[in-house]
Each structure stands twice: as C-alpha cells, then as structure tokens.
Amino acid sequence: MAHTPYPESYYAASANAVPPRPALQDDVETDVCVIGAGYTGLSSALFLLENGFRVTVLEAAKVGFGASGRNGGQIVNSYSRDIDVIERSVGPKQAQLLGQMAFEGGRIIRERVAKYNIQCDLKDGGVFAAITAKQMDHLESQKRLWERFGHTQLELMDQRRIREVVACDQYIGGMLDMSGGHIHPLNLALGEAAAVESLGGTLYEQSPAVRIERGANPVVHTPQGKVRAKFIIVAGNAYLGNLVPELAAKSMPCGTQVITTEPLGEELARALLPQDYCVEDCNYLLDYYRLSGDKRLIFGGGVVYGARDPANIEAIIRPKMLKAFPQLKDVKIDYAWTGNFLLTLSRLPQVGRLGDNIYYSQGCSGHGVTYTHLAGKVLAEALRGQAERFDAFADLPHYPFPGGQMLRTPFAALGAWYYGLRDKFGF
Numbered sequence: 563m564a565h566t567p568y569p570e571s572y573y574a575a576s577a578n579a580v581p582p583r584p585a586l587q588d589d590v591e592t593d594v595c596v597i598g599a600g601y602t603g604l605s606s607a608l609f610l611l612e613n614g615f616r617v618t619v620l621e622a623a624k625v626g627f628g629a630s631g632r633n634g635g636q637i638v639n640s641y642s643r644d645i646d647v648i649e650r651s652v653g654p655k656q657a658q659l660l661g662q663m664a665f666e667g668g669r670i671i672r673e674r675v676a677k678y679n680i681q682c683d684l685k686d687g688g689v690f691a692a693i694t695a696k697q698m699d700h701l702e703s704q705k706r707l708w709e710r711f712g713h714t715q716l717e718l719m720d721q722r723r724i725r726e727v728v729a730c731d732q733y734i735g736g737m738l739d740m741s742g743g744h745i746h747p748l749n750l751a752l753g754e755a756a757a758v759e760s761l762g763g764t765l766y767e768q769s770p771a772v773r774i775e776r777g778a779n780p781v782v783h784t785p786q787g788k789v790r791a792k793f794i795i796v797a798g799n800a801y802l803g804n805l806v807p808e809l810a811a812k813s814m815p816c817g818t819q820v821i822t823t824e825p826l827g828e829e830l831a832r833a834l835l836p837q838d839y840c841v842e843d844c845n846y847l848l849d850y851y852r853l854s855g856d857k858r859l860i861f862g863g864g865v866v867y868g869a870r871d872p873a874n875i876e877a878i879i880r881p882k883m884l885k886a887f888p889q890l891k892d893v894k895i896d897y898a899w900t901g902n903f904l905l906t907l908s909r910l911p912q913v914g915r916l917g918d919n920i921y922y923s924q925g926c927s928g929h930g931v932t933y934t935h936l937a938g939k940v941l942a943e944a945l946r947g948q949a950e951r952f953d954a955f956a957d958l959p960h961y962p963f964p965g966g967q968m969l970r971t972p973f974a975a976l977g978a979w980y981y982g983l984r985d986k987f988g989f
Contacts, residue, residue, distance in 0.1 A: 565768055566623035571899040572822035572860065573631055573748035578681060580752050583625070586766040586787035592618040594945065595782045595791035597771045597805070600630035601930065602923050603797035604754040605670070605938020611761040613946060618789050619755075619763060620782060622770035626751030628801040629930060632901030634820060634850045634862045636840045637671060637743040638688060639713065640664040642909040642927035646707055651908075652958065659954040661711040663940075667932030668741055670939060671750070678760070680753030683855035687839035688742025691724065691733040697844035701737040715740040728841050729834050730886045744840040744852045747931065771798075771805055780919055793945055796922040799930075800902035806922070812912065812962050813925045815902045817866035819875045821883065822897040823859045823890065831857040834887060849882050859883070859890070865928075871900050903928050906960060911937065913955035921945065923955075 568574035594610055596603040599621035607617045621627070641648070645664055649657035675684050692698040705716050717738040719727070724736045755765055766784075774794065775781040782789045796806055800815040826834070831853050835841070840852035849863035861883040872878055875898035884891055906912055906925035911933060913923045921944060923937040937955075944952035 566627065568624055568627060568631065568748075569899050569901075570897070571632060571820070572854065572858065572897040573746060575897065576746070576854075576856070578749050578752055580625075580756065583765055583767040586620065586769040586784050586789070588787050589790070590618060590764075590787070591790045592616045592764070593791065594618070594793045594795060595620065595780075595789040596795045596797055597782065598622075598628075598797035598799065598801070599625045599751070599755060599765060599767070600628050600797060600799065601751060601754070601934035602799065602937050603795065604630075604751060604758060605935045606795050606797060606941045607758045607763050607938070608674070608754060608761070609939050609942035610945065611758060611763050613942060615945070617758070617763040618791070619758065619765040620769045620771055620784060620789065621765065621767045622798075622801065624767050625755040625765070626748045629799060629901050629903050630751045630934070631748035632820070632899060633747050633903075633931060634840075635744045635747045635852060635860065635931075636688060636842065636850055637668045637745065637932055638842065638929060639668055639739060639742060639932060640708070640929070641911070641933060642929035644704065644707065645711060648910070648958075656954055656957060659951065663936055663951060663954075664711060665708075665713045665741065666939070667934070667936040668743070670935040671745070671932065674754060674757065674935070675750070678753060678757040680750060680757070682745045682747075682749040682753060684743065684745050685838050685840075686740055686743040687837060688739045688744070689719075689724070689727060689736050689839050689841045690739070691728065691730070691736040691841055691843045693732055693734065693843055693845065695734065698735045700844065701735070705737055713741070727835070727837050727839055729889075732886060733843075738839070742840065745931075746855065774805065774920070776917060776920065778919075792919065794920045795941055796920065796924075799924045799926070800904040802924070806916070808916065809912070809922060809924060812906060812960050814905045816905045816928075817871065817900045817902050818862060818928070819864050819866070819872060819879050819898070819900045820860060820862035821876055821879045821895050822854065822861075824894040824896050826857050826859060826893065828857060831859075834859065849886065851883070851886070858896070859887070859893075861886075866900070875900060903930060907962070908958070908960055910958050910960075911955060912960050913937065913940070913952065913958075915944075915956070
C-alpha cells in the first residue's frame, strides 16, 4: 500500500513527536465519518465528540498533510471577502449573522490550545501593512467595519508607529489586530488530532476515501476498508480530488509558496520584528511573514493557479523577502515548499449538504486558519439540529468559474495579473 509522507518543509522538520496511526483495514461503524484530517475535519470531530457523537476520521496521507500543515501560520480574522462585500451580496440580516462569526475562529483556536495543552508556539498580534495611501484608507474603513461587529482589539498605525513593530521601509502605516497572531500550523493540527483521540475518536492515516456510497446509511470506502456512518463530513478542501464531483465543479486548487531562513539569532530577529507579531501586506497578491519559535523568518507569497508546483520556489519568494528586508541578503534559506488552498469564484467558503446526511465545507480562498475552526463548530451544530449559522453560510451564492474546469485557471490567472498591476501602480 502506498505511503504518503509529509512534504519537506520547516513544519514537518520541527513537528512534535506523535505515535504512528494505522491505516483502515476493516469495516467499521460510527455516527460520523469525517473525510480529511486538516483543520476543518479535526475541528468538526472535536466539537462532535464533545457533544457525544462517535467519530471516525479518515486521512489520505498524514494529519495536517494539506493546507493545514503547510500554511503561513497566521491567525487572521474575517473571511477572504470582508463583511461589507457579503452585506452587498446577501443583505443586512444574513451579513449580520456572518459578521458575528467572523472573529470566532481565532477564539476557538486559543480555546483548543488552552484546553488540550497544545504546544504550537502561539503568539498574539497580527499586522496589516499598507504600502499605499489607498490601502491605508481601506484599513481605516476596515477598522470601522470590524468595530461595528464588536471587534475592538484594533489599532491604526502611522508610519512612525509601524516602524516600531516591523523594520521594513515599504510601509506607510497599518493596522494591528491583537486578536490576530501566529502558530506552528502543523503542531496545531497534531495537537488537535491527539485531542480527538483523547475523547475517544478514531483516526486512520494513509486511508484515502475512494468512493462514497450514498443513501440512508452512507458508506465511505477506502482501499482496504469501509466506514458505515449516519453522517459524513467532507473536509478535503484542495486535496479532495474528484471524490465529490459537485464540489469540484465550483472551486479551483491554487498553490502558494513559503520559504524559511536559517535561524537568525535573537538580535537580528528582534530587530526585524521586535514584538514578534506576524505581518501581511494589503496587496491583492499579498506577501506574509513571521518569526518561528526558533527565530527563523517564515516568508510566503504568490499564487500558482491550478496548483502546479514551481520548479524553483526560492527564486520566486526570496526576491520578495529581500524587497521587504534587504538586510537579509546573506541569510541562507533552509526550507522551501508549496501547498494548495481552494479558491472559489466569490472567494467565500462553500458550505452545504448533499442529500440528508453528507455535509461539507470548503473553499476558504486563502483565509482558512481561522475559518476552518469556525466551520467545524458550525457543521457540528448542524448535525445536532441547530442549523441557523450553517444556513447563513449555505445560503451564500456560488457560481462555476467561467469556461468550466478547462478555462478556470487561465481566467483566474488573467484576473490576478490585472490586480497585480493595480498593486504595482496603485490604481
């Protein structure tokens, strides 16, 4: 049987030790079968177990193998499209409910870390950095918007103030969100998986779902076993493949690239980011970075539409890092990797139900660390018969990419090229 290891990344190299988990080789019965051991699946499993469900989680590779274990590790609030955009699309009532949930994911992460003693280098504080006056105007509007929904841990920063938190000459200002922050993403996933097992959940690795037998008692088939359940939660996101064709039609896997430097040492690390906040800029094709627990700089950016792996990741990302921090020109890059996230045309998550008993959430569109943790809670509520918050997401309109799957990549890349020009020339 094929064994899929973690990709070579800083996160895999520095992951906490965990026991090996078996592949499914039997026929089992459960209340809920969760497909995918990333954040969405693990969050769903935890909330369900805490409410008395029997849960079995199937993972095609290893816990956190996909975006959950490869992302930039930043806790960023709201959605990839903010609440004002949602409000214009669906009206004030639905937007109010979605707005109230926009800041919940970060709280869930902190609750999980505290409750289950997860060692994942959690640090508070995230910075949105403005390069242009237009971006600064947007941050001022965003602060007013978020405060309208009760989110008050925000500080606007002028050029002098932002230089106190990040040693980069590009920025004219920014916004600090103290409820943002950063984590070692793979260790968070591994800690959540251990929490699932501590509550009696069962987790199988190297056990891809190859077929779903739909019906009153659905069955998920793997290469060597099957799970009969009352409910199924599909949580594969960009790594789901074509297991559920209805979900593949309205989404597109995209790749993002990350590099990690050699350890910088305390003095240089503190000079770059004195308060150890994470940072993302306000460009459409944004760059993001932070320090690791052992004082490396983790720097990511760029999007490859269609999820192709670039031949030379360092050649793509290192120039971006040096533009922000030319003082790192002689610093060695120890790790470079890519990972896929799932993009929707609206850039809002897709949530719903197929038939009576197959639930799904996907398409975080690059904003998944916090949203996925909220999604797990919302899915668990729906299985318990409390569907108001689930329905608020499920009722969001979604559309296929123009030209179908064949043309979705070039169309998306063309759109990104246009927005990249807007970032470059400030229009």
